[in-house]
Amino acid sequence: MNIAEITMFVVRLLAGTGVFLVGVHLLTSNIEQLATGKIKSLFGKTADKKLPNVAIGMGATALIQSSGVTTVLIVGFVNVGIVNLYQAAAMIMGANIGTTVTAQIAALSAFPITTYIQVCVFVGIMMYMICKRESLRRAGLIFAGLGLIFIGLSLMSDAMKGSRDMIQVLFEHVKNPFLLFLIGILLTALVQSSSATTSIIIAMSVAGLTIGTGGNEVLYIILGTNIGSCVTALMSSFTAGANAKRAGLIHLLFNTLGSVIFFLLLILWPGFSQMTFQRWFDSAATQIAMFHTFFNVICTVLFLPLCGMFVKVSETLIPERKTEKAGKVDTCLDERMLTSPSLAISQLEKETILLAEEAMGAFRTAYRAFDKKDQSLLEPAQEQIDRADEVYHGIVNYLIRLSAQSKQVIHEKSISNIHSNVGDIMRIAEIADNFIKYTRSTMKHNLDFSGSVRREIGEMVQKVEELYSLTKQIISEKDVSLLAKADRIEDEIDGFRKRLIDGHIERLNAGICRPECSGVFINLVSNLERLGDHLTYIAYTVS
Numbered sequence: 001m002n003i004a005e006i007t008m009f010v011v012r013l014l015a016g017t018g019v020f021l022v023g024v025h026l027l028t029s030n031i032e033q034l035a036t037g038k039i040k041s042l043f044g045k046t047a048d049k050k051l052p053n054v055a056i057g058m059g060a061t062a063l064i065q066s067s068g069v070t071t072v073l074i075v076g077f078v079n080v081g082i083v084n085l086y087q088a089a090a091m092i093m094g095a096n097i098g099t100t101v102t103a104q105i106a107a108l109s110a111f112p113i114t115t116y117i118q119v120c121v122f123v124g125i126m127m128y129m130i131c132k133r134e135s136l137r138r139a140g141l142i143f144a145g146l147g148l149i150f151i152g153l154s155l156m157s158d159a160m161k162g163s164r165d166m167i168q169v170l171f172e173h174v175k176n177p178f179l180l181f182l183i184g185i186l187l188t189a190l191v192q193s194s195s196a197t198t199s200i201i202i203a204m205s206v207a208g209l210t211i212g213t214g215g216n217e218v219l220y221i222i223l224g225t226n227i228g229s230c231v232t233a234l235m236s237s238f239t240a241g242a243n244a245k246r247a248g249l250i251h252l253l254f255n256t257l258g259s260v261i262f263f264l265l266l267i268l269w270p271g272f273s274q275m276t277f278q279r280w281f282d283s284a285a286t287q288i289a290m291f292h293t294f295f296n297v298i299c300t301v302l303f304l305p306l307c308g309m310f311v312k313v314s315e316t317l318i319p320e321r322k323t324e325k326a327g328k329v330d331t332c333l334d335e336r337m338l339t340s341p342s343l344a345i346s347q348l349e350k351e352t353i354l355l356a357e358e359a360m361g362a363f364r365t366a367y368r369a370f371d372k373k374d375q376s377l378l379e380p381a382q383e384q385i386d387r388a389d390e391v392y393h394g395i396v397n398y399l400i401r402l403s404a405q406s407k408q409v410i411h412e413k414s415i416s417n418i419h420s421n422v423g424d425i426m427r428i429a430e431i432a433d434n435f436i437k438y439t440r441s442t443m444k445h446n447l448d449f450s451g452s453v454r455r456e457i458g459e460m461v462q463k464v465e466e467l468y469s470l471t472k473q474i475i476s477e478k479d480v481s482l483l484a485k486a487d488r489i490e491d492e493i494d495g496f497r498k499r500l501i502d503g504h505i506e507r508l509n510a511g512i513c514r515p516e517c518s519g520v521f522i523n524l525v526s527n528l529e530r531l532g533d534h535l536t537y538i539a540y541t542v543s
Contacts, residue, residue: 012159017200020152024102024196026145030138050090050304057091061098070095071233071251073343076334079244085314088247089307092233093254093300096226100293102195105146106153106202107289118154120147153203160207175212177220177267181259184224194229198222198292205284216266216273222292223259223266230255246314253310258299331391333398341411344402348418351395352425353472356538358388359428360468363531366435367461370524371454373443378436388429395422417541421475424534431527438520447517453500460496460528463489467532471539478542486539493532500525 061070074091077083083091108117120143127140174180188197201221204211211217230252266272277287277294303310332351337344362384369377395418403415441447449457467489474482504521 009159013156016152016155016157016159016203018152019148019155020199021191021196023145023148023150023152024193026141026148030141030145050307053087053090054094054097054300054304057094057096058098059094060091061095062101070098071248073337073340075233075244075247076337078247079241079334085243085246085250085311086307089250089254089310090304092247092251093304096255096296097293097300099195099229100289100296103198103202103289103292105149106195106199107283107285108150117150118147120144121151122147149199153199153206156200156203157207160204160209175217177217177263180211180217180220181224181263184221184226185228186224187221188225188228189231190228194225197225197228198288202285202288205288210284216270218288219266219273219291220263222288222295223262226255226259226295227252242318242320245318246311249314249318250310253313254299254303258295258303261299261302262295331394333394335401338398338401341402344398345411345414345418348395348398348402349475351391351398352418352421353476355388355391355395355422356425356428356468356472358384358391359425359432362388362429362432363435366432366439370435370439370442371458373439375439375443378439381432381436385429385433388426392422392426392429421538421541424537427534428531431531434523434527438524441520447520449517449521453503453521456496456500456503457525457528460493460500460525463493463496464528464531464535467493467535471535474539474542480543483539483543486536490532490536493529497525497529 057070057074060073071092074083074088074095078085078088124140124142124144124147127143128137129140131137131140174183184197187200188194191197201211201218205218211221230248233251234248269275273287273291277291281287281290332347332354334347337347362381365377365381365384368374369381399415399419403412467486470482470486470489473479474486501522504518
């Protein structure tokens with residue numbers, strides 16, 4: 001072959017690979033967007049039993065067609081404490097099985113039906129252009145992605161067929177198992193997808209090309225892809241906590257140990273491929289895809305009982321480091337969730353509850369300082385306000401990034417509600433700050449309130465606490481039927497404000513209360529009423 005022919009071959013091969021990868025991206029990202037509700041439901045069913053967790057990992061990966069995305073999500077769940085390492089280990093094993101679905105799809109390219117599947121590109125793009133509903137537009141992109149995958153595979157196969165003799169001469173001399181194993185690792189690490197690498201190998205087989213003698217050689221590359229696929233999760237865990245790093249390491253340990261065992265098996269049994277998959281399946285593409293599935297299923301069966309061992313090894317290799325800043329607030333937010341808006345919104349809702357707890361905690365401490373005239377409580381109250389502010393800014397930054405990521409109407413509404421809620425919650429923190437000022441003013445000017453007045457204020461605060469508990473229930477359960485009860489409690493809080501202020505004015509007229517108390521008392525009671533208003537606003541976002 002001359003330079004022009006070699007150049008043309010490389011161009012056509014890269015073009016096919018590019019079309020294939022674009023198809024995978026369209027398929028994966030849009031299935032993920034449509035399926036995040038189901039993924040959220042799957043991960044919500046985490047249990048201590050291993051088999052259900054394997055099924056969760058397998059189901060999530062089969063839905064979104066990417067073990068890389070699934071393992072990154074699992075690392076994120078571990079990082080925020082939703083999933084423990086034992087559950088994560090089983091889920092990762094399931095994800096490895098789920099990812100083999102892509103190779104099975106690619107293996108269909110060996111059959112004539114794929115010509116018709118390529119028409120999905122036209123159908124999908126027309127759906128995207130004509131349909132108005134977001135779900136139908138995404139379904140169109142999924143169809144287009146599926147069609148592009150087969151067009152890419154066809155382009156790669158055609159390029160290889162056109163230069164078959166040259167490529168065959170090159171690959172028939174590659175027989176070293178270690179070199180083939182390394183090729184699988186490096187190629188997968190480069191494209192960050194074992195499915196993509198396996199599909200390229202399948203495209204070669206469709207073109208009639210064989211690696212080495214046509215025996216076990218191609219299987220060594222497939223084994224290497226399983227180690228290379230760990231790169232995505234490992235990179236994702238670098239900036240996370242110790243447990244997230246351990247989850248990434250468990251993924252690497254599991255895949256490496258399984259690959260090494262099968263590597264030794266293939267070396268000791270040179271006729272493995274001829275005696276098994278080549279006998280069972282006529283198509284070379286199907287043989288490769290079925291081995292990929294077989295390998296991951298067998299490894300899961302072998303290592304599932306050893307989840308505890310993988311966890312202990314990871315804990316030994318990555319010990320806990322107490323380098324966290326003292327007083328730093330835990331967070332439910334993880335940037336890995338941003339790729340799945342439904343999951344990210346679920347975590348934002350939990351983070352909003354955390355913010356509410358910090359703000360209400362600050363209010364309680366500040367109120368106690370006022371009621372007891374205890375100046376030693378003012379600094380702890382201020383620290384809680386500062387922590388609430390830290391959580392608030394984390395939520396806002398996360399919301400901004402999520403807004404840029406997702407354009408679905410349902411997500412935009414949820415994001416808008418969370419924006420509104422965190423604003424109202426921060427008004428509670430501001431009220432806590434006001435109580436700190438009232439306490440200081442009371443102590444500075446030696447102001448005093450009677451026991452009956454403090455009792456009534458305490459009853460008003462109890463109503464606020466009752467409304468807060470009810471608001472949390474409404475938000476967590478999305479129960480609009482409780483809104484009427486919230487309105488009743490808010491009316492009672494408003495009634496307290498009117499009675500307290502009317503009583504204060506009567507005492508002023510009777511000369512019982514000092515006029516200097518008015519500024520603090522009226523503002524304090526009005527702030528309690530405002531707190532009730534903000535809680536009601538939050539409750540009504542569910543409607």
